[in-house]
Amino acid sequence: METDYLVIGAGALGMGFVDTLIEHSDAEVIIIDRRHGPGGHWLDSYPFVQLHQPSMNYGVDSTPLGRDRVELDGRDAGFYERASRAEICGYYDEVMRRRFLASGRVRFFPMCDYLGDRRFRSRLTGAEREVSVRQSVVDATYMASRVPATDSPPFQVADGARCIPIGALTSAISPPDGYVIIGAGKTAMDGVCWLLDNGTPPDDIHWIRPREPWMLNRAFFQPGEGLLTTFAGVVVELEAVAECDSIEQVFDRLEEQQVILRLDPSIQPSMIKGATVSLGELEQLRCINGVVRLGHVTRIDSESITLQGGSIPTSRDRLHVHCASAGLSDNPPKPIFTDDTLLLQPITRVSPSLSAGLIGVVEASGRSTAEKNRLCQPNTWFDTPFDWIRHLLTGMRTELEWRDAPDVVAWVEESRLNLIKGLDRDHDKAAVADLQGRFLTALFPALAKLEAFSQHATPAERARIFEPVTSWER
Numbered sequence: 001m002e003t004d005y006l007v008i009g010a011g012a013l014g015m016g017f018v019d020t021l022i023e024h025s026d027a028e029v030i031i032i033d034r035r036h037g038p039g040g041h042w043l044d045s046y047p048f049v050q051l052h053q054p055s056m057n058y059g060v061d062s063t064p065l066g067r068d069r070v071e072l073d074g075r076d077a078g079f080y081e082r083a084s085r086a087e088i089c090g091y092y093d094e095v096m097r098r099r100f101l102a103s104g105r106v107r108f109f110p111m112c113d114y115l116g117d118r119r120f121r122s123r124l125t126g127a128e129r130e131v132s133v134r135q136s137v138v139d140a141t142y143m144a145s146r147v148p149a150t151d152s153p154p155f156q157v158a159d160g161a162r163c164i165p166i167g168a169l170t171s172a173i174s175p176p177d178g179y180v181i182i183g184a185g186k187t188a189m190d191g192v193c194w195l196l197d198n199g200t201p202p203d204d205i206h207w208i209r210p211r212e213p214w215m216l217n218r219a220f221f222q223p224g225e226g227l228l229t230t231f232a233g234v235v236v237e238l239e240a241v242a243e244c245d246s247i248e249q250v251f252d253r254l255e256e257q258q259v260i261l262r263l264d265p266s267i268q269p270s271m272i273k274g275a276t277v278s279l280g281e282l283e284q285l286r287c288i289n290g291v292v293r294l295g296h297v298t299r300i301d302s303e304s305i306t307l308q309g310g311s312i313p314t315s316r317d318r319l320h321v322h323c324a325s326a327g328l329s330d331n332p333p334k335p336i337f338t339d340d341t342l343l344l345q346p347i348t349r350v351s352p353s354l355s356a357g358l359i360g361v362v363e364a365s366g367r368s369t370a371e372k373n374r375l376c377q378p379n380t381w382f383d384t385p386f387d388w389i390r391h392l393l394t395g396m397r398t399e400l401e402w403r404d405a406p407d408v409v410a411w412v413e414e415s416r417l418n419l420i421k422g423l424d425r426d427h428d429k430a431a432v433a434d435l436q437g438r439f440l441t442a443l444f445p446a447l448a449k450l451e452a453f454s455q456h457a458t459p460a461e462r463a464r465i466f467e468p469v470t471s472w473e474r
Helices: 012-024 085-103 166-171 186-197 224-243 247-256 279-285 352-364 369-375 385-404 406-414 429-454 459-463
Strands: 002-008 029-032 106-109 112-116 119-122 128-130 132-139 162-165 179-182 205-208 213-217 260-262 271-277 290-292 297-300 304-307 310-313 319-322 341-343
Touching: 002 012, 012 029, 012 085, 012 352, 085 106, 162 166, 166 186, 166 319, 179 186, 186 205, 186 271, 186 279, 224 247, 224 385, 224 429, 247 260, 247 385, 271 279, 271 385, 352 369, 352 406, 369 385, 385 406, 385 429, 385 459
Parallel strands: 002 029, 002 132, 029 106, 132 341, 162 319, 179 205, 179 319, 205 290, 213 271
Antiparallel strands: 112 119, 119 128, 213 260, 297 304, 304 310
């Protein structure tokens, strides 16, 4: 077999990259994936999962997701729609069939494992194939998400104890004697809200939160009519970093303005993974009184749960719900481009979809490897408050590199994946100008703070910092 690009992984990053690559070049592509279809972790996620962000800005650049509708009722009233798992899986299937395969330049091989050295094997037949690659091998799995359906619990479960991944909640056939939600991320939050929405009394839910999370207010992630508020949130974030002397002060300032939120005002969170919530959802989550804060679970027995900081009673009749997978990877950053490989990673702030599309545009532009790496510096996902500030400022620092690349700027400004697309159109021009002035005033002082804050980073946090002087230049 022969192709220009061999892409390993048909998740959000792989699909987003191929979409813009074939739009801006005449490249031929082979995509392989170990799953049965495109969509990555969405194929394995729990049935009631939704996007963290509006559908309007997710997916691949060429193909809209959803109908740009605003929710009329419920916790998200007034916010733009967020697609469900079923919608997202259908969307990626449609993109693969109607756009990629229909182009005649893309071939897709599902149910296949990559063996290295440009070879892959079918999981169904065992047949192996070798690919002659004219341009690059593209690894779209480095940032792969881990979800409970395919990721075993990070603790022991003894015989007689009932523990299920969150997705199995929808297969329940008889009510247990209460639920124990294990995890503190968005998956656990969704599990709590789904149980409450379906009539489970709050007192029947215990919630083990190993770490307290910061969350992002969904009101500041709205396109369309919400753009001014969204951009105002970015400005407030920059101003907080520029004017505060510690990470704690930054987050206190942002919490005062409700840009970020926490579950328990009395406890300082140590984690932020990018979960978004509405104020209505936050109120619902706060009604759970049975919260356990004794660190991570190490073992579940039929009558007790052992945690890092102690143990609590349980019973055979309680259902323990595994929500403790890591989610999106925070692997250490590596250069994205070599002369014959690509390692897909986020580069912009918060949006892997925009990052994937932009990498495809830059790859198709014919620039040198060094120039492509300058324009697309990896911006590893975040886990701690410092990580989040690092991610925010690293993305902005990379955006400054685009100023002498008009084709990149033009694509970003028109991409449907850009959350603040159209800010200069159909909005209060005086208000936009005021926010832009505040943004520019705070930008460089905030960027200067990153180095100061980095001096206090932990070894794990430092491992997620990408150094601009990189190995591709050696």
